[in-house]
Amino acid sequence: MKELIHNISQCTICKAHLxxxxxxxxxxxxxxxxxxxxxAxxxxxxxxxxxxxxxxxxxLRQWLNVTDEQFYNTENFAIIPMGFCYPGKAKTGDLPPRPECAPQWHEQLLDKMPNVELVILIGAYAQKYYLKENAKRNxxxxxxxYKEYLPTYFPIPHPSPTNRFWRSKNPWFEELVVPELRKKVKEIL
Incomplete structure (x- = not known):
């Protein structure tokens, strides 16, 4: 795993676009x-x-109900974005994650983690990539x-401050889904 993480840290596959x-x-x-x-x-x-x-x-740590120490303990959480590097600025927010990273690295990483009990899919890019045709319209x-994808996946929205509008329009997420997410995380940890 250390060698793989090192190789990822040296990756320049999409350098020209960053x-x-x-x-x-x-x-x-x-x-x-x-x-x-x-x-990303x-x-x-x-x-x-x-x-x-x-x-x-x-x-995100608030939603998961974990401390910084728990969150950054790699034996608890692996953090694998769809794009490993900052993709650049868009009109609103950042550009989409670069498409090269996930096919290049995700499977190699996941294959080296036999104890994974849950994959939290944050945002539409991760959800579409992993859920494929099982992802809903939006x-x-x-x-x-989310229950449809358990026990393997738990889809959630992005916790970005720019996503406040979605959260205010969908209060059910923090009222109903976040407690279930916390419960699942607590059971695993």
Missing amino acids: PLGPRPVATAHINSKIVIIGQ PGTKVHQSGISWDDQSGKK LTETVGD
Whole structure:
């Protein structure tokens, strides 16, 4: 696993498309129990090199009801974004994750983690990639039907502050789904 993580850290496969250059951010351990698959690092994470080291990460840890120590313990959580590097700025938010990372690295990583009990799919990119034709018409429907994907996958929206509008329109997520997510995480940890 250490060699694979090192190889990922040296990856330059999509260098020509990255406005800030490559800085792959991913963590995993052979004993990881939960895998978090999000979108791609933002500028703050690109600078720090620490996954979810931003407001989105604070909200995610709140949803999971875990401490920073629990979250960053790679034997608890592997963090494997769809795109390992900051993809650049879009009109609203960041560009989509680069499409090269997941096919290049995900299967290799997941194959080295035999103890994974849950994969949390954050946002539409991860959900479409992993759920394929089982994903619903949109993120809201997929998240609403989260029980359909258990025990393997748990789809959730992105915890970004720019996603406040979705959360205010869908209060059922924090009222009904987050408690189930917390319960599942607590059982596994």
